Amino acid sequence: MSARPISLGIMLHGAGGHMNSWKHPAGPADASVNLDFYVSQARKAEEAGIAFAFVADGLYINEKSIPHFLNRFEPLTILSALAVATRKIGMAGTVSTSYSDPFTVARQFASLDLISGGRAGWNVVTTPLEGTALNYSRPHPEHALRYEIADEYLAVTQGLWDSWDDDAVIRDRQTGQFFDPAKLHALNHKGRFFEVAGPLNAPRSKQGQPVIFQAGSSDAGIVLAGKYADAVFTHSPSLEETRDFTTRVKDAAVAHGRSRDDVKIYPGIGPVVAETREAAEAKYHAIRALLTLDEALAYLGRYFDHHDFSQYDPDAPFPDLGEIGRNSFRSTTDRIKAEAREKGLTLREVALATATPRPTFIGTGAEVAEKMIGWIDAGASDGFILGFPVAAEGLEDFIRLVIPELEARGRYSRDLPGETLRDHLGLPFKVSRHAGPQAQARAARG
Numbered sequence: 001m002s003a004r005p006i007s008l009g010i011m012l013h014g015a016g017g018h019m020n021s022w023k024h025p026a027g028p029a030d031a032s033v034n035l036d037f038y039v040s041q042a043r044k045a046e047e048a049g050i051a052f053a054f055v056a057d058g059l060y061i062n063e064k065s066i067p068h069f070l071n072r073f074e075p076l077t078i079l080s081a082l083a084v085a086t087r088k089i090g091m092a093g094t095v096s097t098s099y100s101d102p103f104t105v106a107r108q109f110a111s112l113d114l115i116s117g118g119r120a121g122w123n124v125v126t127t128p129l130e131g132t133a134l135n136y137s138r139p140h141p142e143h144a145l146r147y148e149i150a151d152e153y154l155a156v157t158q159g160l161w162d163s164w165d166d167d168a169v170i171r172d173r174q175t176g177q178f179f180d181p182a183k184l185h186a187l188n189h190k191g192r193f194f195e196v197a198g199p200l201n202a203p204r205s206k207q208g209q210p211v212i213f214q215a216g217s218s219d220a221g222i223v224l225a226g227k228y229a230d231a232v233f234t235h236s237p238s239l240e241e242t243r244d245f246t247t248r249v250k251d252a253a254v255a256h257g258r259s260r261d262d263v264k265i266y267p268g269i270g271p272v273v274a275e276t277r278e279a280a281e282a283k284y285h286a287i288r289a290l291l292t293l294d295e296a297l298a299y300l301g302r303y304f305d306h307h308d309f310s311q312y313d314p315d316a317p318f319p320d321l322g323e324i325g326r327n328s329f330r331s332t333t334d335r336i337k338a339e340a341r342e343k344g345l346t347l348r349e350v351a352l353a354t355a356t357p358r359p360t361f362i363g364t365g366a367e368v369a370e371k372m373i374g375w376i377d378a379g380a381s382d383g384f385i386l387g388f389p390v391a392a393e394g395l396e397d398f399i400r401l402v403i404p405e406l407e408a409r410g411r412y413s414r415d416l417p418g419e420t421l422r423d424h425l426g427l428p429f430k431v432s433r434h435a436g437p438q439a440q441a442r443a444a445r446g
């Protein structure tokens with residue numbers, strides 16, 4: 001295989017990314033809380049050489065939330081179950097830095113990394129929805145502050161993960177020595193938001209530390225990713241916009257003394273594939289028909305902190321919302337507003353395009369495979385996270401129709417490299433900050 005193989009993750013999100021995917025006959029209606037369905041999706045993905053499973057999350061619902069959000073598994077709990085039902089596929093889960101404590105989260109991911117044999121990843125989010133504050137006995141931090149908290153939070157967590165040198169625990173039954181005190185490091189962090197003494201009560205794992213994913217595409221999100229992220233989950237509006245984003249994240253990594261290859265970019269895509277282009281279009285139309293306009297307006301509203309769009313004429317131009325949305329999903333709402341303005345769209349058009357977008361990757365297996373290769377070769381991304389609108393149908397179709405086309409072009413292997421998630425993503429073992437200069441140099445050489 002000469003050119004780079006394409007790296008894939010799969011979003012596990014119940015019945016699928018379409019808000020009414022639960023109505024689609026391809027999978028179970030209760031998929032969001034159906035352990036057997038999650039296990040079967042993860043195993044199919046693993047067999048197909050998909051590098052990691054990815055579980056998104058949210059911490060606040062109301063009666064307008066989409067069905068999958070109303071009843072679903074907590075990410076680390078479901079990933080711990082999936083870790084013992086699989087052997088190779090990575091396990092990446094979302095946890096918010098605005099509504100948790102670094103010691104607990106460091107410990108939870110360290111445990112997942114041990115349970116899975118070095119396959120854990122943490123998708124770091126800052127939580128967009130103000131209503132979350134109602135569930136956590138604390139005020140909702142505004143956008144900039146959320147990212148300042150996240151920065152210190154990550155420094156603390158990664159510090160805790162290096163509490164124990166790789167050979168610190170001896171467990172010598174003859175001498176009775178359990179560990180070497182010289183190889184145990186307290187953190188003694190005292191910062192603006194956190195005071196954490198450490199050490200962590202968990203060792204490092206087969207991959208050193210869990211992989212850091214980051215999701216959040218605003219300027220502040222890009223700076224955070226450049227500093228800490230091993231991988232970034234982002235939108236996929238177009239090849240050009242995604243490539244621009246990728247360039248900015250990799251520039252940010254370089255600005256923090258890292259290399260461009262230290263951070264991998266994974267846009268989420270929702271391919272719809274069939275034997276012919278017409279059949280793929282028919283599949284998309286069946287998916288689109290699952291949705292009413294009212295539901296699309298509620299879906300759109302969530303990005304704007306559950307703004308009520310039903311108050312406007314759907315066939316009038318998209319309303320001028322001023323600052324609404326800037327403190328929630330900022331990068332997403334800025335993009336929606338700009339596109340509506342530039343293209344002169346009505347509210348109805350914006351709501352439908354947001355809730356049930358026409359996939360960028362639609363067509364035959366060969367067409368979708370060619371397009372994916374085109375994105376990678378143009379430098380738009382390092383891989384993709386597959387978030388099928390209808391999970392059961394989408395994964396089957398992709399394995400049957402797209403993967404063989406990628407293989408035929410020498411751009412995909414079902415044999416995942418190595419054993420850990422870092423191996424799968426082409427990232428080196430994470431050397432401890434307390435390791436000597438020789439170990440650091442070895443790691444830098446790869």
Ligand SMILES: Cc1cc2nc3c(=O)[nH]c(=O)nc-3n(C[C@H](O)[C@H](O)[C@H](O)COP(=O)(O)O)c2cc1C
Nearest residue numbers: 056057125126127128215216217218221234330331
């Ligand atoms: C592609 C993408 C995926 C996201 N996934 C989640 C998620 O699963 N859970 C969550 O609480 N927030 C998620 N967020 C929200 C961000 O963490 C952040 O709180 C919000 O988008 C504001 O950041 P931004 O303006 O930098 O994008 C996501 C954002 C993006 C852009």
